[in-house]
Amino acid sequence: MFKKIAFLVFFFYVNSIMSQIVINEYSAANYDSFQDNYGEYEDWFELYNNSAAAVDISGWQLSDKADEPNKWIVPGSLVIPANDVIVIFCSGRDEIAASGDAHTNFKLTQTTGNEVIMLSDAAGVFQDSIRVIANQTSHSRGRQTNGSLTWSVFTTASPAANNVNAQLEYATTPVFSQTGGYYNGSVNLTISSPDPNVTIYYTTNGDSPDNTSNVYSGPINIAVTSVVKAIAYSSTPNVPPSFIDYHTFFINDTHTIPILSISGDVGPGGLVDLLDGGWGSTGLEPEGTIEWFSELGVLIDKGAGEFNKHGNDSWAYDQRGFDYIMRDQFGYSKDLNDKLFVTKDRDKFQRIILKAAANDNFSFEDGAHIRDAYVHHLSQIADLRMDERSVAFCIVYLNGDYWGVYDLREKVDDSDFLDYYYDQDELFPGSAGDIQYLKTWGGTWTEYGEGAGPGSVAEDDWDNFVNYVMANPMTNQANYNLVKSQFNTGSIIDYFLLNAYVVASDWLNWNTSWWRGLNPNGDKKKWRYSLWDMDATFDHYINYTGVPSTSPTADPCDPSSLGDPGGQGHVPIWNKLLTNNSFHDDYINRWQDLANGPFSCASMVSLLDSMINIIDPEMPRQISRWGGGTYADWQGNVTDLRNFILARCDSMNSGFVDCDSAITGIHNVTVEIIGIGEIEMSNNNFINNLNTPFNDERFGGVGLPFEVKSGNFIYWEVLPNGVYVFDPFVDTLLIDLKGDVTIRAYFGETRSVTYDVVPQGTTTSIDIDGLNVGVFPHTEIYLLGDTINSVIPNIDPLYEFDFWSGDSINIMPSSTSETISFYVTNSDTIKLHIKKKPTITYVVNPNTTNTSVDISGLNVTVFPASFTYNYNELITLSPIIDPVFAFGSWSSDSNFFVNGGSANNSFYCQFNDTIVLNLTDISAKIFGNDTLCSNENEDAELEIFFTGNPPFLFSYTDGINEYSDSTSENLYVIKTQQAGLYSLTSFSDANGNGATSGQARVVVLDAPQANFEAYPDSMTILYSTTNITDKSLGNIVSWQWYFGDNTPVVYIQNPTHIYKDSIGIYEVSLIISDDQGCVDTTAKYVYITDDYWIYIPNSFTPDNDKKNDFFCISYNGIRENTFVFNVYNRFSDLVYSTNNINDLNCENNGWDGRHIKTGEELPAGAYIYEIYYQDFEGWKHNEMKQ
Known part of the structure; x- marks a missing residue:
């Protein structure tokens, strides 16, 4: 007979989340995938509300630094709907916009590895955190599903949407057997991966590899200089491709200067298209990688980012300049890390410029390949009051091909530059921020400092300044001073002097930039100039500005005659300022200061030669690569430049006299x-x-x-x-x-006299001819032969004069006179030696008597008493003793008593000391204070000391009860656990005499009560983290947690502990101490199990065909001692029941369909089951289903 019993099947999977609001997803790789309300691609993270009610997180605290959890406090209402998410942008804007979009005051960086997104509530209580780990471009990391415990990679980020299509961690980046650098011969390169089931793909032409590239199957032979890039693809589902690793191997290529190896795609729109294409490539911004090598071929740093065009006229040449921006969003590095420039200490650069000497390029423009770099470097060496593009020469390789001699330059019109050197930064893209930066290149625009509305705040502020200068006479010193408060007049002097000196012919209407900082705590808050392209100098290239002459004898005053090129008022300001005599004098003196130093013929030529010597060994290959001339031609161009400089510096002084009528x-x-x-x-x-x-x-x-x-x-x-x-x-x-x-x-010939006091650290001062000096040592400079008439010490009251000392000066009248004078005959150190007065403290023992002491005529009744005396002063002592007591002795630590053991005595005060008058009595004294904790088993101990003859009879009280006793022991110990104030009520010795004294106290402190909860107390090997909440009672000040897994003791109140991912039972122990030193301890067990699940079949056929004959349950993570399972027929009669889950274990047991009492087979049909159990986390489950 075929019988079928049907059940409803359930599958349970439980993950508990501690916080109501959690970090759900984040991306610091948002390069071009998700725009904020301003149209910017900012870092972001998502918060998820896992509750059924909306939560307003106004006042909550967010941060990217674990040690600064309250870096950004939500400034207003920000509501997270129930079971929904919000996105918070990490833009630096510090606002909740009118659109409702929230922006923190910090940004995220994903490649440093030291940032953590922190979330705390308004009370500062920690809620959630996640360490920022690098993603590939535009990817994110988030919880597998909203609010779940498992974090995953998302190759398609889902801000403001449900987390779906979660991926596993990226495949491991391939491992190269050798690193890039110099090699004398070919290289056999092996590429491997520790991951199973991966295929490695590689390229050698600069392209970024993918799964259509070369499949790696064995060692690669590299016979010529090449860039090798590799990526790993996994066959395991949901494992994204790895990051790319890349190395440049220089085969038989060496250089005398550093090397920048750049690489990128060779196809349309790629890096090769940018640098080797026509004018149509100027708008390209291809992505690619860089590797920075020392001149020895040692890799210093590398990264990934984007390239773009640098230069304009020079873009017509085959060898082109370019800018490079390292992109943290790509997941490799945020900066090029090296101290690139010898003139600067900066060692991190996100943006760099690579120029092939621009319009001074050899051999496309008959240039010397040096002019622009030389002028900028000259300005830096001369410490001109401007910003210059720092210079370092290097060799560039493009996809393994030699690309020539370049000058690597620091970008000055960049907020990173201004922030590093001057603490002036752009707060966020498009913000007025702390910078106003204007640039003229044909037209004028605002680089930083745009206003919120039409126009530019920076341009408006500059125009207002120009208008003020032009409308007010600069001969009026007050007007000039106001201008100087806003405008760095030294900067315009240096800017005009330099451009006039090098005969610049491409400035003012081109290549002119100026700026100021607005951060009051930063530097450079006045308008100042920056240098731009300086290749059209020394009679080279095109006269775009229309200067009257580009010859070596050009009039140094020519800039004044230019009108207003560019229309931004620089020359009109210059001419107006020259009407002020102070400015004019500063200008002329500045020229002559420079002409005597860095602008001198010798210095100018020496600097040029030193820079030429750096690139000279590399120029033959540069010329061979790009053609257009010979090495001799280049040397001739350098000579022409050197001769121009010599002629120019010879003509300048006479030129100034001729053109400036004032001098x-x-x-x-x-x-x-x-x-x-x-x-x-x-x-x-x-x-x-x-x-x-x-x-x-x-x-x-x-x-x-x-x-x-x-x-x-x-x-x-x-x-x-x-x-x-x-x-x-x-x-x-x-x-x-x-x-x-x-x-x-x-x-005058001078001598120095240093005054000092020995010992130091007192309040002593010295009056030196009316000058009071209180800090020592103190040095005065005197003319040789000066007379110091009066040196008077004002000595600390606790000290007295001893003597003066000096090395060579004659102290008058003598070194033992307190007030002295001297003639300045030599440099010397004069020391005042002082000695501390002795202090005597008097004590009466015991101190509870009615005893006084006459001390040198002064009756003293309160002890201890202290007095300071002069050294060797005689002190007399006469005690008046309490009648109940008798004189015992005098005692002293250092001084000697004149009258031996007599009660009336005296001594000469020579040392600090404590003088004790010891008295004797006949008494019983109770003493001692003891404290117990209420949970201790030990007794408090109090002691009674007797004087007299035993036996001793005494009574004492604890403040409630009175006790009597006798003893012959002369240190009687009372042991008790009764709190109270103990005192003697009566005492007598064998002679019947006695007095009582003293008190003793026993304090019984309420002990703390140790208790805690571990949540969860049952975990899985997949999630083995438990959060411990201290539930102890009392004023607890210390906690010691022992987790039973041999990990170090933890001392915080509410720890979180991660157990190893294996099944086990661990005893968690807590020892607490309160503020009174009482201790308590407790312990509980936590469990590590497999994941909890349960499977109940929906039918079985107990017909003995050995197929599905038994009803059994598959499960994991069930607390077996909580299990109850009942089955009822349609009349609600109980037909089967068990509380032993092993009865239904599919491995060896099961229910055969028989009635629990009669043992008869049940008829086929539908039955109702009832199940109750607790899972490994303690969650209760009670279901009744048909």
Whole structure:
């Protein structure tokens, strides 16, 4: 007979989530997939509300740093609907926009490995966190489904939507057997992966590999310089392809300068198209990789990002410049990490510029391949008050092909640059932020500092400034001072001087940028200039600006004649400022300061030669690669540049005299230092007794300033006499040269005298001819032969004068006189030696008596008492003793008593000491204080000490009850657990005499009660994390957690613990201590099991055909001792029941369909079952189904 019994099948899977609001998904790889309400592709993360009610997270705390959990506090209402998500953008905007979109004040970085998204509630209680791990471009990481415990990779991010199509972790990046660098011969390269079931694909032409590329099947022989890239694809479902690894192997290629290997796709729109295509490629922004090698071929750093065009006219040449931006969103690196430039300490660069000398390129423009780099480097070396593109020369390889000599440059019109050097940063894309940055290149635009509405705040502010300068006379010093408060006049002086000196012909209407910072805590808050392209200099290339002359003898005042190229007011401002005498003098003196230093012929040529020497060994291959000339042609171009520089620096001084009617000369200036001292002439010309005489050439018609910087200045002398009017005794001097001049600064011969006090650390001061000095050592500089008339010490009251000491100066009248004087004959250290007065503390023992002591005529009744005496002072002692007591003895630690053991005594005070008057009595004294915790088993102990003859009879009380006892022991111990204040009520010795004293206290403290909950207390090997919540009672101050798995003790209140992923039972123990030192302990067990599930079949056929004859249950993670299973027929009669889950275990048991009581087979049909059990986490399940 075929019988079928049907049941309803259930499958249970439970994951518990601790917090109501959790981090659900995040992406710091959002390159181009998800725009915020401003149209920007910002980092983001998603919060999920797993409850049935909406939650407003106003005031909640978010952060990207674990040690700063409250970095961003949600500034207003932000509601997460029930069982739904919201997206929060990490843009730095710090707002909840009108659209409702939330933006944190921080951004995410995924490639540093040290950022953690932190979530805490408004009270600061931690809710959730996730470490930021690198994704590939536009991917995300999130919970497998909304709110689940398992985190996954999503190759299609799902912000503001349900998490679907979760992937496993990326395949492991392939491993290269050798790294890139120099090799003297071919390389046999092996590529491997630790992952099973992967196929490795590779390229050698720069293309990014995919599963259509070469399949790796064995060692690759690399015989020529190549870039090898590899990727791994897994055959395991839901495993995304790996990250790409890449290495450049230089085969028989070596260089004397660093190498930048760049690589990218060779097809249309790729890197090769950008750098080797026509003008149509100018808009391309291909992605690719870079590798930065030292000149020794050692890899320093590498990364992935995007390239774009750099240059304009030079883009017509075959060898082109380019910009590179490292993209953290690609998942490889956020910066190029190296100290690229010898003039700067910066070592992280997201953006770099690579120029092939631009319009000075050799050999496309008959250039020297150096001009732009040289002018920028010259400005840096001269410390001009501008921003320059720092310079480092390198060799570029494109997809393994040699691409020539480039100059790697620092990008100055970049918020990273301005933030690093000046603490001025763009807060977020398009923000006014902390920067106003304007640029003119044909037209003028705002790089940073756009306003929220039409126009530009930066341009408006600049126009207002220009209008003020043009509308107000700069001869008015107040107007000029206001201009100087907003505008770096030193920067425009340096900008115009440099451009005039190098005869720039492509500036003002082109290649001009200027900016200021708005962060009040940052630097550079006045408008200042930055250098741009400086290749059209030294009579090279096109005169785009229309300067009157590009020859070496060009008038240095030519910039004043240019009108207003570019229309931004630079030349009109310049001409207006020149009407101010102070500005004009600063300008001319600045020129001469530079001309005597970094702008001198010798310095200019030396700098040029040093830079040429760096690229010279590399130029033959550059010329061979790009053609158009010979090495001799290039050397000739460099010589032409060098000759131009020499001719230019020779003509400048005479040119200034010819073009500036205010100046005369040139005049010879000799500066002499008489004595020991230093002065500064103009800016940074420091002249002292070591480099005197100092000879210079200076213009007349301008104020030449001098200032004393150090030394004991006496007076100035200016020769010839009678020509100049000045105050010789003031330490500053300003003269307008009338001819050749000698200026002498006289300094007196000085000696230094240092005053000190021994010992230090007292309140002593010294009055030195009316100057009170309280900090030592203190040094005064005197003229040789000076008289110091009065040196008077003001000594700390706890000290007294001892003597003076000096090394060579004669102290008058003597070193033992408290007030002294001396003549300054040598440099010396004069020390005041003081000694501490002795302090005596008097004590009466015991201190509860009615005893007083006459101390040198002073009756003292309160003890201890302390007095300070002069050294060796005689002190007399006469005690007046309480009648109940008798004199015992005097005791002392250091001083000696004159009268031996007598009650009336005396001593000479020589040392700090404690003098004790010891008394004797006949008494019983109870003492001791003891504290118990209420859960202790030990007794408190109090002691009674007797004087007299035993036996001793006594009574005592604990404040409630009274007890009597007798003893012959002279230290009687009371053992008790009764709290109270204990005191003696009566005492007598064998002679019947006695007095009582003392008190003792027993305190019984309420002990804390240790308790905790582990949630969950039953876990799976897939999720073995338990959160411990302390439930202890009392004022707990310390917790010690032992987790039973040999891990270190944890000392926080509510720990989270992760067990190893294997089944086990662990005893969690807690030891607590409260603020009174009481201790309690408790322990509980936690369980690690497999995942919980249960399968109940919907039918079985107990017909003995050995197929489905028994009803059995498959399960895992069930607490077997909680299991109950009942079956009822349609009349609700119980036909089967068991509370032993093993009765229904499919491995060896099952129900055969018989009645539990009669043993008879049940008829076929539908039955109702009832099941109850608890899963491994303690969740209860009670179901009744038909």
